[in-house]
Amino acid sequence: MNQRLPVRGPQGDLLRLVATGKAESRAELARLSGLAASSISLRVEELIDAGLLAEEGSGTSRGGRRPRRLRLSPAAGVLAVADLGAHHVRLGLLDLSGFPLVIEERPCEIADGPRATLDRVADAFDALLAEHVPAGVPLRGVGTGVPGPVDPATLRVVTPSRMPGWNDFPVADHLATRYDLPVLVENDANLMAVGEARHWPGSENLMVVKAGTGIGCGVVVNGRLHRGRGAAGDISHVRVRSDSSILCACGHPDCLEAYASGAALADALAEAGIEVTRPADIVTLVNDAVPEATSLVRNAGRRIGEVLTVLVNFFNPDVVAVGGSLSAAEPLITSIRAAVWERCLPLATRDLEIAPARAGRDAALLGAGTLLLEAVTRP
Amino acid sequence: MNQRLPVRGPQGDLLRLVATGKAESRAELARLSGLAASSISLRVEELIDAGLLAEEGSGTSRGGRRPRRLRLSPAAGVLAVADLGAHHVRLGLLDLSGFPLVIEERPCEIADGPRATLDRVADAFDALLAEHVPAGVPLRGVGTGVPGPVDPATLRVVTPSRMPGWNDFPVADHLATRYDLPVLVENDANLMAVGEARHWPGSENLMVVKAGTGIGCGVVVNGRLHRGRGAAGDISHVRVRSDSSILCACGHPDCLEAYASGAALADALAEAGIEVTRPADIVTLVNDAVPEATSLVRNAGRRIGEVLTVLVNFFNPDVVAVGGSLSAAEPLITSIRAAVWERCLPLATRDLEIAPARAGRDAALLGAGTLLLEAVTRP
């Protein structure tokens, strides 16, 4: 349909404020955007006429007349987002405010290479669009998370360790040939961090740790994802203090990943004669109070916590959120907390919150939606 | 004089672009500010009429008509800035573009407490103003660096380790009673980082390590100082890997500061029978090729480098600048580099520059000027 609706530029700013839930009325838009109330009224009317915004009842009074509540129109458009894992992909459709319309998980081997994988994802998008989106509602953006580093300049995957055939592949360009739309490609932990950040409204600086088969981390500074030169957020190859010495796949000894990742815990459990296949199995063992598993998880938490002490002192965030499939094991976060509280500067931990992630399984998809909304509504 | 000149708001944005050297002509102002060229012309004319900007010759052509170069008028105003150390204070006057008009160093015991110290600084400001600034040129801002953490919300010093009597003292409020102007109070390493950042034009993300009697660090993210909750940038109390065990003044064992700070090196030299009083003495020993000193400095560099590996992987900066009085010792930076190159992810070090600080002794004062310029020219 009409791609030329006023979704970009100054109008887009208003749209985004409503979509992200920061503003729900003309008055709030005026406060947050800095524009005059009269200008807001005019522009909002245009957006309503264009079918992008809709009025819906009235909000709660703040001591005067009740505001007329604004909402994004369902017809404003949808976003298609995916999160690629090693052996499966999670994908779905969101409306522009990031609300999931449909989300599903499919098996999908990333080792099949970029073309096959991305085409499979795009086919799935098309099927979902046909089934769940009425004609006339436009697709406005496409995004995917990948389990490896992404060069923010070129949107290519660079030197991934577990994505054979993907090195230097122009993921965004490939998707752009199929969709003439804003395309987003981002590391999965980064997406998760962005998705998580929306659940911590007052906090501008967050670290989000993803404890699963590997250990990932995303950083949000001043409310925005910090990419650095594309590698920011890596904590898995930090050297930990240790008596023994384990060689990591990266070639260096004593990486955090070699001690505290789900994969490392699985190896250690195997040595104790307990076979597990996924990190979730470890969580089950812990919940069943299997002592070997509990002890290992506690140890992993302490090691992760020790690494975090350095970063908390340095970065001084408001929140450290711990997600990923391993985070469901209670002792993990408890021992992370203990290590950080013990060793960090009091000033750095004064108002620090170390908490389980709030965004749930779809955090990365929601994060992709948030970043895509930016891309769609900016000039 | 007239404080009501158009230094704030939209006009201030233009002023700041010229003051920071980002724009030198109307055309550059238009490109950087996003405003129409015609609007720029009008506003620049106002600023010239108000005596804030001045035209000065013409710049170099970019293939067409030469731009008419814009400069900040010397009459636009001055800033008074200071950097408090333990036993001395460096202070001076800058013009609005951060150019130093006069800078001097005076003995000053910070242990005398905040009132005495700040009054002494203010008296010095007044003397410099009377001597070096013509009547009619207004003082537009006052700022000081302090060797301890500052709460960015209240501009008070909080839990400083080497500033007896300063805890929770409202430094900014105290200065504001004497100057009815924007007042800046900031940690000295943070100011140094801001000053340094101006010397790395293309780089948006920097870590600036200050290696002196203590070890400080300032972080610049996206071109702006990162404060976190006020404690950001601390690296001195990170636990280092070590066979022995040294107890740090903070109460924890094996802090970086206890191994690699100038104070720690002085202690180690004393044990070897070599007495030094200041970090600069250590540099002299190294330059004279005293083996004990060289070996100690090399060791300190390696330890600092090991801590930096964690932070470089995590933060992925463009530049790590090493300043402070110890940084004049060649082996320090060499061994920092070696440790980082060896252990960091190739992706993180790909375009990383580890280099001596460029801003020199007055980095902190220049940083104070930069931040004050912000405060003066913002709405």
Place this chain on the structure above:
DNA sequence: CGGAATATCTTCGATATCGAAGGAAGTGAG
């Protein structure tokens, strides 16, 4: 040397934004 191309800056009418004033809708105190 001279025209084509490029870049800077200004002029001027069209347009978008502002801000003061006022109407609309609600809260709370007496």
Place this chain on the structure above:
DNA sequence: CTCACTTCCTTCGATATCGAAGATATTCCG
């Protein structure tokens, strides 16, 4: 219930910004 007060939103004239067109100055290149 009434009146004072607050907040939300719109109306409308004043004003600031834009953008197309043109004037000016300089480089590039045949």
